[in-house]
Amino acid sequence: MAMSTKAAILQNSLFSTFFKQFFLSLIGLIALTTASLVDGIFIGQYVGAQGLAAVTLLLPYITFLVALSLMLAIGGSVTIGTFMGKGDTHSASALFTQILVVTVTLNIVLAGLSYIAEPALFWLLHIPSDIAPLTKQYFSVLRWVFILQFSGMVLYYLVRADGYTKLATTALLIGAVSNIALDALLVGHLGFGMEGAAYATGLAQALQLIILLAFFADKSRAITLSTFNKPWRRLFYVLKNGISEFTNEISVGVLFLVINALLVIRSGSEGVAAYSVVNYFIFLSIMLSFGIADALHLLVSYNRGASQLTRVNAFLLIALGTVFIVGLIITACLLWFKQFFIGLFLAPTQQVSNYAYIIILYIWPLFLVNGCNVLLSVFLTAIERPFHSAVIALGRSILFPVCFLLFLFHFTTSTSLDKSTDFSFLIALPIAEWVTLCCAVFFVYKHYYLKRNT
Structure with missing residues (x-):
């Protein structure tokens, strides 16, 4: 990292430092989120509700790939940030190189396996026969795109760890804008449907990766491609430190699998399509929260490495206030303007749209606290409490929601008259987030505030 950037993180005023990092992270993640939302809009408008359902039914597998990538990216960037805070650029460079090699190799292997075992994968994902052709x-295109996409995701985090936040943000921004333009061309104008959406994603990801690779052309960077003169066993420490992110994402994948199965049983592919629209806004909320968490974990890693715990405390409080305000805004928009936002994806006359309106009424309390849970989980990772962070991730992503979903689904199945329109079991999702928040606050208080003040 450039010394001026490092000095700013360790010495500049709290609010200006936090919001500068937050702004840079937010621009890129908003761009990424916007691209995903636009994908959904074009698929919904030009392919239809079944196209949205096809994308949603693939989410468990996609979140598995995200889980692996984030475990390497966040676990690695936290460790690299700690090395950089101590001035050990040699160790940081060696670890940077090792993570890149593992990431690219792993994504190539997984793409090949998904091609060979596609029928088994579709069976595991519970993809109905009427959705299978679109899926x-x-x-068929996206599996190869994932090699670029998730290698680029890891590189994004590692480049930011060396202070190149502007380059990383620029890459995400250009990639997202390109994705939107290509969606408009391939899906909207040329009518290539699902394949067009996948090709648009692939071309945009390739452009994004090319921009990120410009990092290696800057000779002033602190991190370089290093020979492997550091032990590879350090990767196990990286994986351990990133286990909470892996647990969080893989649990989300399992949760998607359970929700998809219950929705198919209750309302068929229309139920899956309706939830997929609402899920775009859950995704927006989570990505905005990760933008705030990205800023926080970088600031916490450096200041903790420099033993400036007062600044660590202040950055956490600022981040929590920011993420809660974001949740309030999203909640208000969905409750007051749900017809407008759902109409971006689906025609208001469709039955699927009515399903989506009902789902919003059950899950809106989720948006008030899910960002806080994401933030506290990342904070515990940054202070090297991966186990407790993983507990939070398990609580919000699989343990509480799956238990509550299965219980409420059984109860509503037994009592409801019109089962096809009864989505009340989805209230399990906000209940799980609120219960998890209580656990997260307890862990942070016990393992950070209480320890710090004793």
Whole structure:
């Protein structure tokens, strides 16, 4: 990292330092989120509700790939940030190189395996026969795109760890804008459908990765491609420190699998399509929260490495206030303007739209606290409490929601008259987030505030 950037993180005023990092992270993640939302809009408008359902049914597998990437990216960037805070650029460079090699190799292997075992994968994902053709069209292209996409995701985090936040943000921004333009061309104008959406994603990811690779052309960077003169066993420490992010994402994948199965049983593919629209806004909320968490974990890693615990405390409080305000805004928009936002994806006359309106009424309390849970989980990772962070991730992503979902689904199945329109079991999702928040606050208080003040 450039010395001026490091000095700013360790010495500049709290609010200006936090919001500068937050702004840079937010621009890139908003761009990334916008691209995903636009994908959904074009698929919903030009392919239809079944296209949205096809994308949603693939989410468990996609979140598995995200889980692996984030475990390497966040676990690695936290460790690299600690090395940089101590001035050990040699160790940081060696670890940077090792993570890149593992990431690219792993994504190539997984793409090949998904091609060989596609029928088994579709069976595992519970993809109905009426959705399978559209899913196959989309996935036949996307499986190879994932090599670029998730390698680029890891590189994004590692480049930021060396202070190149502007380059990383620029890459995400250009990639997202390109994705939107290509969606408009391939899906909207040329009518290539699901394959067009997948090709648009692939071309945009390739452009994004090329921009990120410009990092290696800057000779002033602190981190370089190093020979492997550091032990590879350090990667196990990286994986351990990133285990909470892996647990969080893989649990989300399992949760998607459970929700998809219950929705198919209750309302068929229309139920899956309706939830997929609402899920775009859950995704927006989570990505905005990760933008705040990205800023926080970088600031916490450096200041903790420099033993400036007062600044660590202040940055946490600022981040929590920011993420709560974001949740309030999203909640208000969905409750007051749900017809407008759902109409971006689906025609208001469709039955799927009515399903989506009902779902919003059950899950809106989720948006008030899910960002706080993401933030506290990342904070515990940054202070090297991966186990407790993983507990939070398990609580919000699989343990509480799956238990509550299965219980409420059984109860509503037994009592409801019109089962196809009864989505009340989805209230399990906000209940799980609120219960998890209580656990997260307890862990942070016990393992950070209480320890710090004793």
